[in-house]
Amino acid sequence: VNPTQIIAAKRDGGAVPTDRLEAFLRGYLDGAVAEYQMSAFLMAVVFRGMTSGELDVLVRVMVESGATLDLDHVAGAKVDKHSTGGVGDKVSLALAPLAAELGVRVPMMSGRGLGHTTGTLDKLEAIPGFCTDLTLERFVHLLDEVGCAMIGQTAEIAPLDRRLYDLRSVTGTVPCIPLIAASIMSKKLAEGLDALLLDVKVGDGAFLPEEERALELARTMVEIGEARGVSTVALLTAMDRPLGRAVGNALETREALECLHGGGPDDLRQLVIREAVEMTRLAAASGELAVEDADEVALRRRAGKLLDSGAALARMRRMVEAQGGDPGVVDDPTRLGRAASVADWTAPRAGIVTAIHPRALGQAVVEMGGGRTRLGQEIDLTVGFELAVSPGDRVKRGALLARIHARDSEGEARGRNALQSAIVIGEEEPTLRPLVSHRVTRADIGVPPRD
Amino acid sequence: VNPTQIIAAKRDGGAVPTDRLEAFLRGYLDGAVAEYQMSAFLMAVVFRGMTSGELDVLVRVMVESGATLDLDHVAGAKVDKHSTGGVGDKVSLALAPLAAELGVRVPMMSGRGLGHTTGTLDKLEAIPGFCTDLTLERFVHLLDEVGCAMIGQTAEIAPLDRRLYDLRSVTGTVPCIPLIAASIMSKKLAEGLDALLLDVKVGDGAFLPEEERALELARTMVEIGEARGVSTVALLTAMDRPLGRAVGNALETREALECLHGGGPDDLRQLVIREAVEMTRLAAASGELAVEDADEVALRRRAGKLLDSGAALARMRRMVEAQGGDPGVVDDPTRLGRAASVADWTAPRAGIVTAIHPRALGQAVVEMGGGRTRLGQEIDLTVGFELAVSPGDRVKRGALLARIHARDSEGEARGRNALQSAIVIGEEEPTLRPLVSHRVTRADIGVPPRD
16 A cells, blocks of 8 residues: 555545555554645545544554454443533433443443533542542453443553544644544543433533534534444534533532432433433443333433432442542542632622633633643642522622632632633523424434444 | 544644644654555545645655755856656757857756656767766856756755655555655755746656646745745746657757757747747746746747857756767767668558657657666667657658667567557548646736735
8 A cells, every 4th residue: 555645535535545544544553654644634524524444444453553442241232422522511420320220331441621611531530539540350350340430541542543633633643533533532442332422512611512513513423333233413502601500620520429328410410311311222222231110201200219318319429439539528528628728709789690601610610730731740639619599590789699619819710810711790581592402313424323 | 643633633633733734744864754644645635635734744855855055155146947857858058058058057956767758867878978966066067158958856855845746656645746845846946047948748747637727736836936036937848749750869960969059840840939938938037047038939039049049058068068068969860870671661551740749759758668668778879759740741652651669679679569559541521639728927826926
């Protein structure tokens, strides 16, 4: 295979024959294709996109480049969830034990926060002792024992994705939907899943803010999953405001635990239940989980009861204990680490909260030391914001809008700065995105529904 | 400067600020910008192009990356010519001495053949002893002594261009007009010229066959030259058929010498005269050459006389001698090396020669061992074709169409194969491109003519 010819074919907009693309990718793995050739190819993909056939090859070679989980001897339907990341998105922490309680096996591999969004791994590590660095063997064992387990993406999984991601991050080839979709899906498809739920955020605080682009990403990922034989459903969920009211790692962990206590903000509870129901239906459809009443309304009611009864919380406690964490924190979330300084931010005028811009808050958390600007950076898990209002609320002058959790007065000042522009008070009722605006399934990409 | 930001700016179609582009290019020279970053940038340029300002920076940094010729102490107007390359294009060999005879100083730096076109250096080396590998000092000395000198592009000139060209050739970023234009012009602008004539070939045998693309290349190069203060004129010349009747290195050298003897094919003579006149007018316009009658018709007549009188030939003899070549060959071109096997190719039917496809002939020369598929390859200078007809000629069945000069029977067979498809005999008079179809000057790119 001549690498230059492959690059030229992509540059000129033609589809690269799958066998040649595979040889090109394997050539990159073994050094026959140089980094400078791959980066030129990736830039051509930014402009030309990839066909379904090309994407399938890319994802397959990514998966085959590393270890894959063999979950065959774990009974039941294995279903994971991936979120493209948003501000205040702590769904996974409550979702995994709830879905497990509904009978789904949840082998969840998550990432760390990067940029303006936090990551599940960091939130888990806010629980003293919680270990996200298990061997794949131990991970599979816990999945079987507890019904859910949560670890970080290991270097063994899809190393080609890691190499390509590192190259993309220094060659201006990150914002490209097929490459983003392949990167996400390769890691998930290495997990040996029966099905996968994708939460694609849309709005100001999302990685891809525009609905059209978010939908394209959702469709591309569903297409990749289905092509590889994994039932995949994507939900487009609102990120025109933060999810819930806590922004920042430990604060978000606390809110997720409150949700498992039957409390927490309504939008968080709704989304956790919706996603747990989607995962249960995917599990039932796979034939690996017998569900008495797979009707959506019945499942939602059941999920709500599992949150209110403490059953999902008990599952969380088992998982935390099994992964070395302090179960006392699960029972009493107020025991989570607290920032050195907590300050109030009040309404400068009366009116309606017309917007809470999530991206500004997420970026402020990074500036306050609670997020990363580069991989591997140490962060302060305690900093962030507790919002006291939601968009649409009517407030009086001087009313509490938010609490700033900061390391020091400099961090607090950055927090105030962000809140000043992030929380908008005006006169008109805001128009907000529905919590879940779209549901993308195999039928939406032209594949007939399964029998 | 953050290389990734520069790449992203180009990817998104914005103009890169000139100071940042310069830092990026210098970063590449000193290793701060990686090859994989440059290749991604170049691919983004393929899709987004470059602004005039960006091109000017690129060309300037290319020129400044290496040695530049200082021709200030060589009296007179220094004018070079560059051809984008075509099949049978042996103009330079006759042009340099003719222009010198007209009073122009011609410091000509040429390349070797690559792909389906031959190169001036190879043609010069068909003359026994001729050395194209002079030091820059000796080159300048000969220019002053003889009035013209011809050498190869040395590694000292525009090394950034060489690095970028090597990278482009393995990353699918060669066919990109601004990058092609910058590559050509950087080498010419390092020569310390007063003016430059560009011969941009158009048609099947040209590097860029389409007229629109050839015109764009011509305009881009004129713009670059004028921005750097070098008067630049580009002619679009016909390459829908071979130039002259000889194709292949030594055969072309012989035809160029015949032209200097006052003979040779009419199209070759016309183009050599036209280009010599253009160079003389550029020299006159620079104020460094006093021309009695700068009228075009008068100059053409003068140039024709210099070919017919043997004056240009005598200048060629002086140059060949000064560069170590055998002057006897200049006087008797039949003494040039001859291929082992010479075979006739005759008309399979009567009719009109409706086309002679140059690219097929050029590619055949490569296959017959007379051209390169990679840099540095040894080639056989003697192989090629002598055409006996031109498009539009009426031929009888069995009439001689061409002679194949080959190393062996295998080469001869390849030659026959090529001629079979390259020379088309039909019924209708062909429509051919005018020898010179366009003349692009500073006025055509929106710069007012010089006073």
